Amino acid sequence: MDTFFKAIEPYSKLSTEGKRQLKSILKRQERPKGYLLVKHDTVCNNIFFVEKGLTRTYYYKNGRDVTDWFSPENTFACSILSYLSRNPDRRGIELLEDSCLITLQYYEIERLCLQHHDIENFVRQIISDGLIRMQNRFDSLIFETAEQRYKNFNSAFPFLHQRINLGHIASFLGITQETLSRIRAAK
């Protein structure tokens, strides 16, 4: 649990009571590689903090498996559109490695938000941060070439490319595996 509380520290200074309350709703689970955390086209009721391991968020586009996001240790995984809108989303989440996860459940979080102003603030900060990331990601899609995005990906997550196969990275970048292979070869 410590890694979790350390990871969220930057967002908001929770009171001791707030921390205690938050801690009380956390659940931890260990799951093997290949485990399906969230099934596509269902409502995502949890935010997952990855304590150890690696998740892949993906969807199907024209019958093909496309990667939407990777979440390695110390980051969050969630089908955020579904989580917030309470509607099913096409995104599913699977484990690329044996992983250890901490789960935050939607209704528990909402309950705590109503009861504790400092938790409401904390969650607002998390959502704001999510919006900032989303906008940055949108911008990277618009302003950067696939090559730049590949570099950014490598500097944001050094060594991660060694744990993920090329096809998944390519679809995450929005290009074909062949094109990524050529980008790599070109330098």
Added chain:
Amino acid sequence: MDTFFKAIEPYSKLSTEGKRQLKSILKRQERPKGYLLVKHDTVCNNIFFVEKGLTRTYYYKNGRDVTDWFSPENTFACSILSYLSRNPDRRGIELLEDSCLITLQYYEIERLCLQHHDIENFVRQIISDGLIRMQNRFDSLIFETAEQRYKNFNSAFPFLHQRINLGHIASFLGITQETLSRIRAAK
């Protein structure tokens, strides 16, 4: 002001006191067509509610003017990345028509959030909604063709295309003006 409070009603039921507090920080302004609401590469300190008129959020990409978003009556305009992150962003906002705007100032909003739990909750809902929109927009960029996006744009904002010239709409859709002209001609 009434249109504003009507527009925000779906987000959260503010208390009478919350409404009063919120009302106290609102500012209204009328500005002519062409007026620059937010200068590019500066920090955006306000969220604007468009009571009347039309704004265009834009940026420069490889020396070209590209439209990021339009905000007609009863919607919000903001350089949200800058507003939330407190950093300058490339986006500027201008008026495409004479407009009447209601301004929500960052520091005032933050102050009210700290003081009133129900306003904090309201703002969280607004941000959550923004994240949902952002994700949907991201998805439309990935899953839809320019033609579908043009149709969606027209059904989301009927008649708006009559108030905006083709080049602005095309760059908003992520294609050239020539291509949009051909899409139109094809049906």
Added chain:
DNA sequence: CGCCGAGTTGAACTGAATCAAGAAACGTGG
């Protein structure tokens, strides 16, 4: 030793951008 998944390389194809005119719409002043 041969199979299998992952990655690379090659050649043809394609959708959209670019470049370049031309047509239509608009508005301002005479």
Added chain:
DNA sequence: CCACGTTTCTTGATTCAGTTCAACTCGGCG
């Protein structure tokens, strides 16, 4: 109300980045 210039929109020809399809290489591993 018309003439003229400017802006906006359309149409055509060419080019190019990236996809598609297909074959090939490489490194495990039963």
